[in-house]
Amino acid sequence: MLGHSHATSGALAWSAAAAALPLTLMTYPAMQSGSIAAVDLVMGTFLTAGAALLPDADHPKGTISHVLGPVSHYACRLINMISGGHRHGTHSLLFVALVTYGTWAGEHWIGRNFTIALCFFLLALAIKALNLAPSGDGIKSWGTVVILATAGTFAIDHWISDKPAWLPFCVGLGALAHLIGDCLTDRGCRLLWPLKVRTRFPIIDRTGNKVETLIVVPLFALATLALLWYTITTHQP
Numbered sequence: 001m002l003g004h005s006h007a008t009s010g011a012l013a014w015s016a017a018a019a020a021l022p023l024t025l026m027t028y029p030a031m032q033s034g035s036i037a038a039v040d041l042v043m044g045t046f047l048t049a050g051a052a053l054l055p056d057a058d059h060p061k062g063t064i065s066h067v068l069g070p071v072s073h074y075a076c077r078l079i080n081m082i083s084g085g086h087r088h089g090t091h092s093l094l095f096v097a098l099v100t101y102g103t104w105a106g107e108h109w110i111g112r113n114f115t116i117a118l119c120f121f122l123l124a125l126a127i128k129a130l131n132l133a134p135s136g137d138g139i140k141s142w143g144t145v146v147i148l149a150t151a152g153t154f155a156i157d158h159w160i161s162d163k164p165a166w167l168p169f170c171v172g173l174g175a176l177a178h179l180i181g182d183c184l185t186d187r188g189c190r191l192l193w194p195l196k197v198r199t200r201f202p203i204i205d206r207t208g209n210k211v212e213t214l215i216v217v218p219l220f221a222l223a224t225l226a227l228l229w230y231t232i233t234t235h236q237p
């Protein structure tokens, strides 16, 4: 699957979860009750879109590897080495659990600085995947990503709480949406890594790139907007 398909599937998963799931589940493990504010819903949409790229941090030659220039490239090479190669450790349910609890732990033990840094990174991933910056791995590309992500982070800094209870769920859900997408391709994923079982329901093939760009991505984006609209107008006072 392409980066923009992953990003829009993450956004769609978030808006569908917000429309259908109880808040206690979306704020796991803090488990708050009540309703989620409209501004949190919108921030969560962009952040889940970015989180849906996280599993490909094991791919030193992927688009995401160059999102923040050499810094992210070397980080990806390291993750590739540790996780055993592309579509191994980071494409497992264990990884989903790890990023969910990692986000929760970072919020609680480090606090606001962690929250803001994570938002910057997730926004950068979303900007890169949604092709809002020039393509390639040069400074023109990652420089634009850094500028746009910084602007977005300033906006988020204005609205977000120190420890948003929904952020761990948002990160985990994004990663899970990525795994589901990859399971629909021929290569599948090793969801139960380190076990060697491969899960795959190959309905997307390589020739599907045009279908993804022209049909799947616009459809996911429209469905996301519709679900957000529904949730904000029916659940909010």
Ligand SMILES: [Zn+2]
Binding pocket: 055, 056, 087, 091, 178, 182
């Ligand atoms: Zn992947």
